[in-house]
Amino acid sequence: MPIIETQGLSYTYSPGTPYKKDAIKGISIKIEKGDFVGIIGHTGSGKSxxxxxxxxxxxxxSGKVLLNGRDIWENPKKIREVRFKVGLVFQYPEHQLFEETAYKDIAFGPSNMGLDGDEIDKRVRTAARFVGLKDELLEKSPFELSGGEKRRVAIAGVMAMQPEVLILDEPTAGLDPKGRDMILGQIAEYQKENGATVILVSHSMEDIARTTKKVLVMNKGSVAMFDETQIVFSRAEELQSIGLSVPAVTRIFMQLRGMGYNVGDNAYTVKQAVERLLPLLKREVGNND
Amino acid sequence: MIDITLGQYFPGNSFLHRMDPRVKMVLIFLYIFSVFIPQNWVGLGLAVAFLVFVIILSRLPVKLIFKSIKPIIPLVLITSALNIFYISDGTTLFKWGFIQITTKGITTASFIAIRIICLIAGSSLLTYTTSPTTLTDALERLLSPLKVVKLNVHELAMMMTIALRFIPTLIEETDKIMSAQKARGADLESGGLMQRIRALIPIIVPLFVSSFRRAFDLATAMECRCYRGGERRTRMKQMKMRVPDYISIVVVLAFAAGLLGLNFIFKSVL
Structure with missing residues (x-):
């Protein structure tokens, strides 16, 4: 049974006004437990x-969202419990920090769950460790921290609820390359260690290529593709036709093939490219000798 | 979702939408004052009829007008109630202890209720058919004679424009922060008064922080573009009065004069 399933999900903003907009139309997807899914698409394609x-x-x-096979709107009064099971980290989550200390801010989610003090403390420290926050930072005001640190506090705030599904909406937006690598690495580690289901919304093809197992491509509110990452990026022409790019490495491979080199399948991460190109280069060097 | 009617421009292309905003503003003010002229039912009926006529002209959904009136219903009820109980002239209909209801009380109360409703519906017509920026622009022009008394009208209008411009942004921001805190299990809907007030802290603190950030960003951006208010700025959109505007002025003036005239013809009921 998929952990999350949507059936014909549609949503219209401001219905009945001149600003009416169909944000998503008839989306039916299944996400299995332990999946690491990336969602890509244009601004306004309905990802968020x-x-x-x-x-x-x-x-x-219209339509339904099923969590572990049950409609989450079955009992609207219990919707809070759904939110503890499906943790969502918003875009620029550092804008939601409000407590006096980073520690208290991370504890906000767990204490809303009604856990006892020891359990909250344990969860806050585990989450802080996952995002690589040092203990002395926890006692500081979140407003004194750097941008990257604030972001990590905010992500820890959701991780501390230990949700079954962790959704991150552009967690690396506006970070420098180092901060980006760090956060992505920590998310991947969290996924591996907890066997959690993770959904990553991103604009960066590189981020998606590097971390996810499956990719959902959105276009104008509908699902354009939903498949293994490798398969999605092998359909580079289709991606480009809906105005999305492919990872830079994939573009290089496409170009190389166009120039007549037999480089094999498309690579979509630098690591793969190295594995693919190195033997070819060695052969070439060998031939020249 | 937060729903407020202030600055809720409803796009359209009706007669009212196309009017010169300055004229529209002045005429609606004039209408609001005229609502207080009638002392008799005929005059009040004329004022209501005129409002209905203008609403039809604006081609706005009637639902929208009702929505603007809804928040002031408690105010209308309280003022009416006060009048009913306070006025002791006229024929007594009901008396119980110190509570006394008279015909005159009821008349006055209904006059006041109808006047308030006309006033709100009339002014909401202005905000529904004029975008906030056009509105402040018109205000700036209308107030520009005050430069003589050293009032910096441009800066005032600029502040208003910025304030109005940021209302939707702040609503969106509030919505986003609320969603983010709800995603962390914040409970905004249940609990007693104190609990609810406390539940607002996680929303208000981030909202303040982001408002200040936005204000500083905007100030920097304006300075980078060498913004200097006031003198010698030209405008992209020039306002021009056209024939329909002149006709509207004549019609509204005639309407106000008519109300005054009716006061002499019919006996005052107040």
Missing amino acids: TLVQHLNGLLRPT
Whole structure:
């Protein structure tokens, strides 16, 4: 049984006004337990709207969201419990920090769950360790921290709820390459260690290529593709036709093939490219001798 | 979702939408004052009829007008109630202890209720058919004679424009922060008064922080573009009065004069 399933999910913003907009149309997807899914798509393609349905922040205009096989809107009064099971980290999550110390801010989610003090403390420290926050930072005001540190505190705030599904909406937006690598690495580690299901919304093809197992491509509110990462990026022409790019490495491979080199399948991470190209280069060097 | 009617421009292309905003603003003010002229039912009926006529002209959904009136219903009820109980002239209909209801009390109360409703519906017509920026622009022009008394009208209008411009942004921001805190299990809907007030802290603190950040960003951006208010700035959109505007002025003036005239013809009921 998939952990999350949507059936014909549609949502319309401001219905009945001149500003009416169909954000997503008839989305049916299945996400299995332990999956690491990436969601890509243009600005306004409905990515954020879709993920806000998965934890019940938005109520679908039509269609259903099933969590562990049960409609999350079966009992609207219990929607908070869904939010503890499906943790959502918003875009620029550092804008939501409000407590006096980073520690208290991370503890906000767990204490809303009604856990006891020891359990909260344990969870806060585990989450802080996952995102690589040192203990002395926890006692500081979140407003004194650097941008990257604030972001990590905010992500830890959701991780501390230990959700079954962790959704991150552009967690690396506006970070420098080092901060980006760090956060992605920590998310991957969290996924591996807890066997959690992770959904990563991103604009960066490189980020998606490097971390996810499956990719959901959104276009104008509908699902354009939903498949293994490798398969999705092998359909580079289709991606480009809906105005999305492919990872830079993939572009290089496509170009090389166009120039007549037999480089084999498309690579979509630098690591793969190295594995693919190195033997070829060695052969070439060998031939020249 | 937070729903407020202030600055809720409803795009359209009706007669009212196309009017010169300065004229529209002045005429609606004039209408609001005229609502207080009638002392008799005929005049009040005319004022209501005129409002209905203008609403039809604006081609706005009637639902929208009701929505603007809804928040002031408690105010209308309280003022009416006060009048009913306070006025002791006229024929007594009901008396119980110190509570006394008279015909005159009821008349006055209904006059006041109808006047308030006309006033709100009339002014909401202005905000529904004029975008906030056009509105402040018109205000700036209308107030520009005050430069004589050293009032910096441009800066005032600029502040208003910025304030209005940021209302939707702040609503969106509030919505986003609320969603983010709800995603962390914040409970905003249940509990007693104190609990609810406390539940607002996680929303208000980030909202303040981001408002200040936005204000500083905007100030920097304006300075980078060498913004200097006031003198010698030209405008992209020039306002021009056209024939329909002149006709509207004549019609509204005639309407106000008519109300005054009716006061002499019919006996005052107040």
